[in-house]
Amino acid sequence: MITVSGARETARARLTTKRAAWATAVHPEPVLTIPLKPPSEREMLADQRTAERWAQDWAAVTGAAVDWETRSWHSIGRQRIPVRLVLASPDEVASFVGGDELRQWRSLRRRVARLRTVIADDVTRSDEVAAAMRRSAEQLLRYTDDEFEDVLHGTRWLIDNPVRGLRPRQLPIRGVDTKWFSAHRGILSALHRAATGQDGLGIVDSDPLVRLRVLDDALAVGGIAELAAPASALARLRCTPRAVMVFENLESVLALPAWPGAIAIHGSGYAVDVIGSLPWVQQRPVLYWGDLDSNGFAILSRLRTHHSDVRSVLMDQDTLLGYRDMWVREPTPNRGVFAALTGTEERALKRIRDEGDVRLEQERIEWAAALEALRRAWDELG
Known part of the structure; x- marks a missing residue:
């Protein structure tokens, strides 16, 4: 027998997973039917009091359609019992669930309606607007009322006023500063793109900075041994290191001692796209050391698509297994296939995945052992 509380949990789970789609659909379909699994005659005879309380609980349900049927049983005669709960609309599902979920549903539905009214002027783009709102639904729910009004106002303003070529500081939107724009840029851009069909706002951003250390004084440019600069500036450097070391971890870069012929670069995340394309890096071999996890190997493989001579350090199965007690779980494993890995690296990645997506961070390896491996x-290199 499915109890009222059990059906409510089923409805709550469905509402949680479907509310974004339901709130943004113009005509949502009938959404949920729950069979109540009524007792058989034998079950009724075994515990008639429980069965009666179960039926009484369903009889007390209001605001939702409960289908009843009459059963004729040899031992207890004709009995009218509930057989299914039918919730024909998202509103009915939310009302049946009640509590915070009902309040969240009503809030989301109101906000979606406001957005649709304010930004979906072009009916030919209503599907795109609905899709953008669906993807942003959870973020819309997290806003306070004031925050939502600010986002609504900012989106409408950006739709009506071209900003291509401006920097965030130059946006003439009352109450909008650079910090606010950065925090809400994702949803503003998504809604603007959906409503206008334009690819991006055209805001001018600062080039990301790449940080490097010159470990050999003879290579220092103007005596500067440590700097952070855009890739366009670094590309103009005239330097000839023997080799370049690229580390995923900034502290490892900063801890390196003086090293004849070496330049070390912080290859944070996918900054390797930029690093591997620098002309003076292209001319020298690269030693890459990243975290022993799927994303570390993804970055390594990606670097090799930009540079023909990249050799990994401490990214092998022996290193992984030697620090088993230092493993943690990788929060968001990369499931991709990385074509540019060597056989040794592929075996290490397979072991990482076979062990349950484990991760060995660079800083878990003793610094003396790391330096020895790097040397x-x-x-x-020859």
Whole structure:
């Protein structure tokens, strides 16, 4: 027998997973039917009091359609019992669930309606607007009323006023500063794109900075041994290191000692796209050291698409297994296939995945052991 509370949990789960789609659909379909699994005659005879309370609980339900049927049983005669709960609309599902979920549903539905009224002037783009709102539904729910009004106002203003070529600081939207725009840029851009069909706002951004250390004084430009600059500026450097070391971890870059012929670069995340394309880096071999996890290997493989001579350090199965007690779980594993890995690296990645998407961070490896491995790899460059 499905109890009222059990059906409510089923409805709550469905509402949680479907509310974004339901709130943004113009005509949502009938949404939920729950069979109540009524007792058989034998079950009724075994515990008639429980069965009667179960039926009474369903009889007390209001605001939702409960289908009843009459059963004729040899031992207890004709009995009218509930057989299914039919919730024909998202509103009925939310009302049946009640509590915070009902309040959230009503809030989301109101906000979607406001957005649709304010930004969906072009009916030919209503599907795109609905899709953008659906993807942003959880964020819309998290806003306070004041925050939502600010986002609504900002979106409408951006739709009506071209801003291509402006920097965030130049946006003449009352109450909008750079910090606010950065925090809400994702949803503003998504809604603007959906409503206008334009690819991006055209806001001018600062180039990301790449941080590097020159470990050999003879290579320092103007005596500067450490700097952070846009890739366009770094590309103009005239330097000839023997090799370049690229580390995923900034502290590892900063901890390196003086090293003849070496320049070390912080390859944070997918900044390797930029690093691997620098002309003076292209001319020298690269030693790459990243976290031993799926994303570390994804970055390594990506770097090799930009540079023909990249050699990994401490990214092998022996290193992984030697620090088993330091493993943690990788929060968002990369499931991709990385074509540019060597056989040794592929075996390490397979072991990482076979062990349940584990992760060995660079800083878990003793610094003395890391330096020794780096020096061996450096000597093998020839």
